[in-house]
Amino acid sequence: MLALSVTSADPSVSAASPALRAVNPQAQGFSAERLQRLQDYLGGLVDSGQVPGYSALLARKGQVVWAAHYGMADDVQRVPLSEDSIFRVYSQTKVVTGVALMMLFEQGKWHFDDPITKYIPEFEHLRVFKQQNPDGSLELEDLQRPPTMRELVTHAAGFGYGLGKDTPVEAAYWNDHYIHSASTDAAIAKLAELPMASQPGLHWHYSAAVDVQGYIIERISGQRLDEFMQNHVFGPLGMTDTAFHVPADKWSRLVRLRAYDSTTRTLVDANDPVLVLDYSKPPAVASGGAGLVSTVQDFARFAQMLVNDGELDGVRILSPAAVKLLCSNQLSEQIRSTPGEGFNHDSGWGFGVDVAVITDQAKAGTLRPAGSYEWGGAAGTWFWVDPVNDLIFIGMIQVMNRWGHPQLVNIDKDSAALVYGALVEPEAARH
Incomplete structure (x- = not known):
C-alpha cells in the first residue's frame, strides 16, 4: 500500500521552513481542482510502475501551495518516501555552483x-x-x-x-x-x-x-568547494541536508538509485561508472557539476532565494543585480543565430550562468513566461524559477536514463504544463 504525504493547506502549519509556509492554493491564484491533475499525473507514474516514487513542491510568493511525497524511497526494501528523503541532484548542482561563482563576481x-x-x-x-x-x-x-x-x-x-x-x-x-x-x-x-x-x-x-x-x-x-558552499550558501540558507556526501546518521534517508533499462524496459539498479558516486564520505574533489545531494525542502529554500532576488529569511546570498545577470542570456549571438545549435533563437531558449532561460514563450512552446529559468539532474530531478509569477517548482525522482524512458522523458515539461494550467490568476492578470 503506497502512502501519499501532502503538505497541509492550513497556513498555521509550517512547511519546509518559516519562509515557506503552506496555504490554500486559491489564496495564491491556483485552482485546487486543476492542481489535482498534477498530483494524478505524478501519482499515476508511480502507480503504473514507471517510477518508484517522487517528491515535489510548488510555491508562490514564498508560500507552498502544493507538495507531495508519494511512493517508495527504496522499492526493493519497501521503504516509503518522506519529505526529508535525500536525492542525488546531479547536474542541478551546476546552478548552485553558478550562484557561488556569482558571489565572487559581485566581489x-x-x-x-x-x-x-x-x-x-x-x-x-x-x-x-x-x-x-x-x-x-x-x-x-x-x-x-x-x-x-x-x-x-x-x-x-x-x-x-x-x-x-x-x-x-x-x-x-x-x-x-x-x-x-x-x-x-x-x-x-x-x-x-x-x-x-x-x-x-x-x-x-x-x-x-x-x-x-x-x-x-x-x-x-582559497577554500575547498564543499567548504565554500557550506559556509556561504547551505549554512546561511538553512539547507541542512544538502552536501557532497551523506553522513552515517542520514544514510537511511538516501533514496535508492535506479536506472531505466531500455532493452528490458524495466528499472534496474544504476551502475554507471562515471555517475554512481560514493556518497558515504566526503569526496576527494567536490564536483561542481554533479556532486550534490539534497531534499525537496532544501532545494526549495535555494530556489526561493533566487526568486526573492538573492535573499531568504533576512539573509542575502546575492544582490538583485547578480541574480538578474545569472538568469540573463549570456550565450553569444554567433551561436544563437546558427541553425541547429543548442539554445539558438528559434528554440525560444537562451543560456545564462549555468541555467537555461526562456527567451520567447511561443517559440519555446511552453506555458511558462519568458524570463523563467531551469535545470535538472541525471537521475530525474528538475526545477524551475519563474520571476514573473514569483513561483518555484522542484521535482525529484531517482531514475537514471529517464530521457530514454517513454513515460518519463517529458516529466519536466508535462509537470510545467499542469502547474500553469492550474494557475488561473497569473501575475499579468493581476494588473
Missing part, C-alpha cells in the same frame, strides 16, 4: 571576458580535436585562444564531458574519469591533457565546464 574577483587561464594557467596549452585517424589515434590542433569565463558558464568553452562514448572526445573523457581524481590539481592536470571538443565560442556543448568553475572557485576563494 570583483573575476570578469566575464577574462580568459580562464588567468585562474587555471595549466590550461594554456589545451589542444583541440580535429579528426580521428584510421589507427584510432586523435589528430589535434592548437587552441586558437583560451576560452573566456563567459564561454565557460555557458558551455561554449569547448570542453568535452564523458557522460557517454558517442564521439572520440567524449570517449576520451569517459575513459579518463577526471571527476574521480585524488585532488583538484590532479583533476586539472587530467583535463589539461584531454582534447577539447571544439575551439572556444563556436558551439554550445554540454561539458565539464561547471566542474572547472568549481576549481576556479577554490583557487579564487
